[in-house]
Amino acid sequence: MIRLIRDRSTDIKRTRLLTFHFDGQPVQAHEGETVAVALLRAGQLTTRTAPNDQAPRGLFCCMGLCQECVVVIDGRVTEACRRIVTDGLVVEPTNGAP
Amino acid sequence: MTADCDIAVLGAGPAGANAAIQAATGGCSVVLLDEAAQPGGQVWRAKSTSILSAPANSESKAGDALRRAVNQSDITHHGSTRVWQIERVDDVWRLYLLQGNQTEKMTARALILATGAREFVHPIPGWTTPGVHGLAGATALFKDALILPGKNTVVAGAGPLAFFVASEIRRLGGQIAAVITPNSRSEWLRAIPAMSARPDLLARGATWVADLMTSGIPIHWRHAVTAVSGTSQVDAVHFQRVSPDWSPVDKVRTLNADSLCLGHGLIPDTQAAQLAGLELTYRAELGGWVARVAPDGITEVKNLFVCGDGAGILGAAAAVVQGRLAGLAAATGFGAQRSENLYQQLLSQHARAARFGRAATALALPRPGLNRVATPNTIICRCESLTLADIRDEIRTGATSTNAVKAGLRAGMGPCGGRYCQTAVSRLIEHTANLPEGSVAPPTPRPPLRPVPLSAMADDFNYDDLPISKPAPL
Amino acid sequence: MSTTHDIAIIGGGIMGCATALRLAEVGMRTIVLDQGDLGLGASGVNAGTLSLQIKRVKLMPYALAGHREWEAMGVAVGFKKPGGYTLAFTAREAALLQERQSLKAQAGAPIRFVSIDELRKAEPNLAPGIVAASYCPEDGYANSSLTGRYYRLRMRAADIDVRERCPATKISQTSGGFRIETPQAPVKCVRLLIAAGGWIKPLAGQLGVDLPINVRVNTASVTERMKPLFSAVIGHATGLLTMKQKTDGTVLIGGGWQGRGTPQSGRGTVTMETVIPNLALAQFALPALGSARVTRCWTGFEANVPDFYPLAGQLPGVANAFVLGCVRGGFTIGPYIGRLMGDFILGRETELSLFDPGRDFNEELQ
Ligand SMILES: Cc1cc2nc3c(=O)[nH]c(=O)nc-3n(C[C@H](O)[C@@H](O)[C@H](O)COP(=O)(O)OP(=O)(O)OC[C@H]3O[C@@H](n4cnc5c(N)ncnc54)[C@H](O)[C@@H]3O)c2cc1C
Numbered sequence: 036m037i038r039l040i041r042d043r044s045t046d047i048k049r050t051r052l053l054t055f056h057f058d059g060q061p062v063q064a065h066e067g068e069t070v071a072v073a074l075l076r077a078g079q080l081t082t083r084t085a086p087n088d089q090a091p092r093g094l095f096c097c098m099g100l101c102q103e104c105v106v107v108i109d110g111r112v113t114e115a116c117r118r119i120v121t122d123g124l125v126v127e128p129t130n131g132a133p
Numbered sequence: 134m135t136a137d138c139d140i141a142v143l144g145a146g147p148a149g150a151n152a153a154i155q156a157a158t159g160g161c162s163v164v165l166l167d168e169a170a171q172p173g174g175q176v177w178r179a180k181s182t183s184i185l186s187a188p189a190n191s192e193s194k195a196g197d198a199l200r201r202a203v204n205q206s207d208i209t210h211h212g213s214t215r216v217w218q219i220e221r222v223d224d225v226w227r228l229y230l231l232q233g234n235q236t237e238k239m240t241a242r243a244l245i246l247a248t249g250a251r252e253f254v255h256p257i258p259g260w261t262t263p264g265v266h267g268l269a270g271a272t273a274l275f276k277d278a279l280i281l282p283g284k285n286t287v288v289a290g291a292g293p294l295a296f297f298v299a300s301e302i303r304r305l306g307g308q309i310a311a312v313i314t315p316n317s318r319s320e321w322l323r324a325i326p327a328m329s330a331r332p333d334l335l336a337r338g339a340t341w342v343a344d345l346m347t348s349g350i351p352i353h354w355r356h357a358v359t360a361v362s363g364t365s366q367v368d369a370v371h372f373q374r375v376s377p378d379w380s381p382v383d384k385v386r387t388l389n390a391d392s393l394c395l396g397h398g399l400i401p402d403t404q405a406a407q408l409a410g411l412e413l414t415y416r417a418e419l420g421g422w423v424a425r426v427a428p429d430g431i432t433e434v435k436n437l438f439v440c441g442d443g444a445g446i447l448g449a450a451a452a453v454v455q456g457r458l459a460g461l462a463a464a465t466g467f468g469a470q471r472s473e474n475l476y477q478q479l480l481s482q483h484a485r486a487a488r489f490g491r492a493a494t495a496l497a498l499p500r501p502g503l504n505r506v507a508t509p510n511t512i513i514c515r516c517e518s519l520t521l522a523d524i525r526d527e528i529r530t531g532a533t534s535t536n537a538v539k540a541g542l543r544a545g546m547g548p549c550g551g552r553y554c555q556t557a558v559s560r561l562i563e564h565t566a567n568l569p570e571g572s573v574a575p576p577t578p579r580p581p582l583r584p585v586p587l588s589a590m591a592d593d594f595n596y597d598d599l600p601i602s603k604p605a606p607l
Numbered sequence: 608m609s610t611t612h613d614i615a616i617i618g619g620g621i622m623g624c625a626t627a628l629r630l631a632e633v634g635m636r637t638i639v640l641d642q643g644d645l646g647l648g649a650s651g652v653n654a655g656t657l658s659l660q661i662k663r664v665k666l667m668p669y670a671l672a673g674h675r676e677w678e679a680m681g682v683a684v685g686f687k688k689p690g691g692y693t694l695a696f697t698a699r700e701a702a703l704l705q706e707r708q709s710l711k712a713q714a715g716a717p718i719r720f721v722s723i724d725e726l727r728k729a730e731p732n733l734a735p736g737i738v739a740a741s742y743c744p745e746d747g748y749a750n751s752s753l754t755g756r757y758y759r760l761r762m763r764a765a766d767i768d769v770r771e772r773c774p775a776t777k778i779s780q781t782s783g784g785f786r787i788e789t790p791q792a793p794v795k796c797v798r799l800l801i802a803a804g805g806w807i808k809p810l811a812g813q814l815g816v817d818l819p820i821n822v823r824v825n826t827a828s829v830t831e832r833m834k835p836l837f838s839a840v841i842g843h844a845t846g847l848l849t850m851k852q853k854t855d856g857t858v859l860i861g862g863g864w865q866g867r868g869t870p871q872s873g874r875g876t877v878t879m880e881t882v883i884p885n886l887a888l889a890q891f892a893l894p895a896l897g898s899a900r901v902t903r904c905w906t907g908f909e910a911n912v913p914d915f916y917p918l919a920g921q922l923p924g925v926a927n928a929f930v931l932g933c934v935r936g937g938f939t940i941g942p943y944i945g946r947l948m949g950d951f952i953l954g955r956e957t958e959l960s961l962f963d964p965g966r967d968f969n970e971e972l973q
């Protein structure tokens with residue numbers, strides 16, 4: 036096997052880790068990344084259930100359009116793929132309504 | 134009316150940022166607006182601040198160069214700014230912006246729209262399962278946070294994008310279960326003459342494919358993913374051989390994987406153009422419904438320009454040039470001197486880049502057989518969890534427009550505003566009602582362009598300012 | 608193919624469709640033409656409020672009958688009757704409320720004034736500062752988006768010919784009635800009903816009748832799903848706000864604020880200069896709405912004549928031609944007045960009297 040495209044993952048340096056909470060559970064994130072990315076890294080793929088059939092949903096378009104990744108922060112529905120995490124941030128799933 | 138600036142540019146991707154730079158060079162005051170924090174657009178999206186250092190690739194280098202150019206120009210750049218409404222008031226454009234949870238207003242004499250594309254993912258059984266990401270969307274993960282979509286990923290889609298996504302997953306140390314593409318090898322060979330308009334890009338693509346082949350990663354040409362199993366995560370990905378029109382044929386095969394990147398081409402994002410007053414026409418070769426736009430971005434509406442993938446999917450290289458042309462055209466309208474030389478040179482550059490772009494787009498244009506992949510239980514409208522059967526039944530009662538299906542079922546009334554179902558709904562209506570491709574238009578656009586918190590819209594309210602209107606007749 | 612229809616109806620809004628159903632009931636060969644989709648004009652984009660508190664005194668009997676029709680239409684149109692409150696925040700508004708709702712109550716609407724305590728118990732999320740409120744248990748709403756779907760199914764079952772996306776481009780009188788040009792085959796008919804909402808004027812003009820019609824561009828907005836915040840239909844004494852939370856959790860906000868555009872120039876457009884105060888007033892009345900995200904704002908055309916009463920009857924001077932439209936609160940009253948119109952066209956006595964389009968619009972209606 037000949038690899039023409041090298042694995043460069045070890046050359047990536049990230050910021051320090053911080054902790055926020057999703058659905059009551061602590062989740063680690065690198066400072067400066069989005070809630071969605073942190074949840075993806077933590078293996079938390081389901082970020083809400085759909086209102087009509089309660090089916091699990093998560094990150095999809097990754098560009099702030101599809102609204103699949105929305106979570107509740109400070110009582111507001113927020114796109115997780117566009118919201119930067121901060122230390123101690125409390126994030127809740129929307130689950131159904133809204 | 135006086136305006137806050139000469140030219141507002143919506144979208145700081147390759148098209149918009151270059152339009153802004155060109156217009157500023159011509160001496161115009163220019164405001165560049167984008168919901169991303171940094172210029173770059175989709176293709177050259179900037180790394181998030183969580184990345185301290187990382188190896189560069191062509192996208193990051195091009196993006197860095199663009200960001201430097203914007204910084205060094207006289208442009209006023211407002212990042213993290215969502216434009217949610219566009220109005221023409223007297224002879225100026227009024228834009229409503231969302232910054233954080235605040236609404237701001239601004240006016241401009243001319244408006245350049247460079248809103249780019251969004252992705253078309255044709256519904257397949259299981260596509261709502263967490264772990265299924267858009268193919269183009271996944272590139273945002275690689276560019277922004279340098280994170281993988283999963284541990285073992287199936288990459289599925291048409292055109293060059295599938296191979297770019299595979300190569301990026303490889304570069305970030307991920308594992309690919311397989312690349313599955315409905316294109317055949319001979320389609321690719323046939324596209325090469327047109328693509329050699331940009332030999333650099335062609336060569337890059339060849340490396341992506343060669344890497345997969347020499348590394349023993351299966352590439353299933355002329356195949357398509359037809360289902361995903363798993364409820365709260367992807368357990369397996371099912372795929373089938375497809376005919377030249379992409380109808381699934383033969384037995385279903387299965388791959389174990391925990392993630393899927395799935396896409397069926399790009400669609401011009403035209404909602405802003407519609408709000409600004411442009412009508413759409415169907416141009417399959419440009420990715421679907423688009424406004425009528427000249428190569429230099431000029432439209433049917435005065436002081437309104439459109440450029441880049443939002444005017445038709447021709448790719449980043451063409452977007453750069455069309456952006457410059459639109460910037461030039463807009464500035465010329467305000468008295469800037471136009472060098473005829475530069476103009477002609479840009480026009481021929483655009484023609485060349487567009488030739489490459491059209492060939493790449495042609496490979497990814499969704500074909501009719503895709504309609505056979507969804508089953509009656511497949512969700513079409515994600516926001517409202519409406520299935521193919523729901524929508525088909527509605528069409529059969531006579532609801533043969535997207536507006537009628539939307540009104541009757543709420544397909545397109547959810548928070549995504551129909552962005553992720555309307556293309557499939559149009560196709561489904563055409564298919565079910567035996568109408569020609571391109572005859573069923575997207576629904577009437579409704580502002581805001583993105584959901585906006587009511588409190589942000591309702592800013593600065595003073596009860597005493599309510600108009601004391603004449604009460605309704607008794 | 609030269610079938611002649613007993614009647615052609617131009618306009619597949621609530622007025623045209625309701626009339627068509629009545630005529631088909633007695634066996635008239637009926638055709639309905641709409642330039643767009645069925646029921647997606649004003650009838651498909653209105654706020655859906657079925658409120659006696661915002662009806663004109665003289666129209667109250669029609670509105671009461673309309674409410675009965677809606678109740679019978681039921682779930683197919685998303686009918687709900689949670690009752691409705693109209694709020695006053697100032698002394699001036701309270702006086703206005705007192706005067707107007709008393710007259711409406713006298714006209715037969717079961718409207719009463721409620722104490723602030725009673726209001727708070729029923730709707731605890733309303734803002735402080737309310738000084739007076741009226742209540743009507745008959746008030747409710749229907750989902751106007753379902754108008755097209757509802758009538759499409761009913762008209763199909765009644766064997767009515769329906770042509771959607773088929774504008775009437777030219778009307779001419781023939782020996783046997785009328786000939787209507789369309790992009791598809793022309794339509795020949797013995798009788799003609801113009802029920803084209805905001806587009807009545809130019810169509811009547813083709814038959815030489817100049818009706819003094821003005822068109823308003825009403826706006827409405829909706830939020831995404833919210834947890835339950837209120838259950839009744841909420842109105843404001845000035846009429847500048849109506850809102851309701853649907854069973855799916857979305858909140859629909861209207862209040863007659865004006866957008867821009869004309870029926871002739873295509874669709875209207877919202878202008879934030881009027882949408883913003885409408886939404887602000889909604890948030891003022893119900894602060895928790897502030898955290899909702901607005902997903903859509905839109906407009907629709909609502910026609911009226913100078914006395915703000917309906918046009919419902921014979922098109923002046925043109926035998927066998929009729930007009931129905933310009934009904935204030937037309938969504939509420941539509942299903943009923945459409946039936947009356949059908950009876951009128953059939954030459955029958957109508958349960959309540961109609962509104963002669965040939966009247967003097969500057970005189971007080973008798
Ligand atoms: C998710 C995605 C990933 C892609 N990745 C690649 C890739 O890796 N390689 C490639 O060759 N092509 C890629 N493409 C194709 C892409 O369209 C490029 O051809 C190129 O980015 C087009 O440039 P553009 O300037 O026309 O639009 P874009 O680069 O898309 O720029 C448009 C900009 O407008 C902004 N915008 C849009 N609407 C609003 C609004 N209402 N308010 C504020 N800002 C707004 C967006 O944030 C965006 O930055 C991708 C497309 C998508 C959708």
Ligand SMILES: Cc1cc2nc3c(=O)[nH]c(=O)nc-3n(C[C@H](O)[C@H](O)[C@H](O)COP(=O)(O)OP(=O)(O)OC[C@H]3O[C@@H](n4cnc5c(N)ncnc54)[C@H](O)[C@@H]3O)c2cc1C
Nearest residue numbers: 618620621622642648649650653656775804907936937939
């Ligand atoms: C935003 C808004 C909010 C409202 N809120 C309420 C409310 O809460 N409660 C209430 O009771 N009322 C409300 N109304 C009023 C109510 O919606 C209208 O009175 C009623 O729907 C009018 O029905 P219509 O059939 O006359 O008109 P429309 O529904 O407009 O129907 C007219 C039809 O004629 C068609 N047409 C026009 N020209 C042609 C042609 N040349 N050929 C063929 N077809 C043609 C159009 O396409 C249209 O479908 C509201 C109106 C608006 C706009």
Ligand code: FES
Nearest residue numbers: 095097101102116
């Ligand atoms: S993933 Fe689509 S909006 Fe966040």
